[in-house]
Amino acid sequence: MAVAVEDFKRACEVLAGGRAVLCVSHTRPDGDAIGSVLGLRALLRTRGLRVTALMLDPPTPRYAWLLDDDPPAIWTRDQAAVRGEAFDAVLIADTASARQLEPVLGYLESLAAPRIIVDHHATRDVAAHVALIDETAAATCELILEWAEALDWPVPPEAAEALFTGLATDTGWFRFPSVDERAMRAAQRLVAMGADPHRVYERLYAQESAARLRLTAAMLATLELRAGGRLAVVELIRDAFRRCGATPADTEELVNEPARIGGVEVVLLFVEQEDGQVRVSFRSKPPAGGLNRPFGPGLDVAALAAEFGGGGHARAAGARIRGSLPEVRRQVIARVESELLRSADARHDLSGLRTRPT
Incomplete structure (x- = not known):
């Protein structure tokens, strides 16, 4: 408003x-x-x-x-x-x-x-x-x-x-x-x-550092597609920053890279922190419908991030979660996959209503 x-x-x-x-x-x-x-x-x-x-x-x-x-x-x-x-x-x-x-x-x-x-x-x-x-x-x-x-x-x-x-x-x-x-x-x-x-x-x-580009490559090397290609998951462990000569500041906007993949609706970037937490960045985009038109609004990742103590926008959010990287990954991915399944069921029902003869 x-x-x-x-x-x-x-x-x-x-x-x-x-x-x-x-x-x-x-x-x-x-x-x-x-x-x-x-x-x-x-x-x-x-x-x-x-x-x-x-x-x-x-x-x-x-x-x-x-x-x-x-x-x-x-x-x-x-x-x-x-x-x-x-x-x-x-x-x-x-x-x-x-x-x-x-x-x-x-x-x-x-x-x-x-x-x-x-x-x-x-x-x-x-x-x-x-x-x-x-x-x-x-x-x-x-x-x-x-x-x-x-x-x-x-x-x-x-x-x-x-x-x-x-x-x-x-x-x-x-x-x-x-x-x-x-x-x-x-x-x-x-x-x-x-x-x-x-x-x-x-x-x-147009002034990127070599370290940031190396960090981008390290992140993309971890790319995993889940939920039938609707969820892209990437991560950065602490050692990746040392190997690339990068700093946490170099992660800005990296989460947007996997969103370029066709069919991906949600991206999760997990970044291991020095203090025993994991920073999770959430991004979403509307799913493509017929003729590349958006089919529904997509997931509200601010609501999902809020469940883990974070927040943000419907399309871009984040959270810092205490725990090991594998455990945080498991919890967040399970929750996002559950929501993607629910939204897929809802779209299926809506599609049936749209195509049902009158």
């Missing part, structure tokens, strides 16, 4: 009550998280506010070009400096999940400053004075653009490029099912405001 203009105005009133704003997003920041924080910083600075941009983890190298001129604070490195600041408001972007804010949640709860959340995810268990949440938005950066436009804020080129980056990466460069006319029009407006799509694409996708 679209955010009402009145809610955008309420958020602006909260910000107008002070001068110093802390802007933060989730752990392991992706393009939408980084674009949201940097875009908000640039926008709010035009309103005369002093903004501290905070990342909970260091962004991956592919986003360095966005950060070099004005690096954000990193919680693991700059925690003491951030704690020494006095903030009049807190802006949380691209998440409303306590689990995704875990490293900083205690600090945020200790602050008396009012809290604003701007997000497009289904999972939400963090309270806010104003919540600007729209699950139908293709990206949080799209919502932030709409916020600025609703209040006639100027959008400087650096904000436009950051917001375009978030929108483009969260939609798989405008190829995911979340892309609609609203998203494409937002992209058009951001380009008119100064975003350069060619520059953004080149910086994001």
Whole structure:
């Protein structure tokens, strides 16, 4: 549901009550998280506010070009400096999940400053004075653009490029099912405001490291197709990172690779963690019907991830599960296969209704 203009105005009133704003997003920041924080910083600075941009983890190298001129604070490195600041408001972007804010949640709860959340995810268990949440938005950066436009804020080129980056990466460069006319029009407006799509694409996708490519190959070597080819399963053990010279940051977007296989409806990527947990990434796409038309909406992987303590979107979600890799694999695969079987039975029944003579 679209955010009402009145809610955008309420958020602006909260910000107008002070001068110093802390802007933060989730752990392991992706393009939408980084674009949201940097875009908000640039926008709010035009309103005369002093903004501290905070990342909970260091962004991956592919986003360095966005950060070099004005690096954000990193919680693991700059925690003491951030704690020494006095903030009049807190802006949380691209998440409303306590689990995704875990490293900083205690600090945020200790602050008396009012809290604003701007997000497009289904999972939400963090309270806010104003919540600007729209699950139908293709990206949080799209919502932030709409916020600025609703209040006639100027959008400087650096904000436009950051917001375009978030929108483009969260939609798989405008190829995911979340892309609609609203998203494409937002992209058009951001380009008119100064975003350069060619520059953004080149910086994001034409500067890969050899280590990341080796890691991609290692992941694809584990590919297993299950449930009649509807489920693709891949994994990365800890030793794979050592052998490839890669880091956990190099896994960003790798889960999307097996989704290119025809007939695959769900992809699971299991990544073994150093702390005894397994990070599971879920992706889904609608099954193809006749003449390559989608046959039904596909599985809601956010609901599946939530069963394991995670969350996200209907088409992209994740969870961190404590246990050995074989045990976590067994549990998650069994649950997904069960859901795929149930959905297949439902489609069979629906197909029978469609073809039954009247």
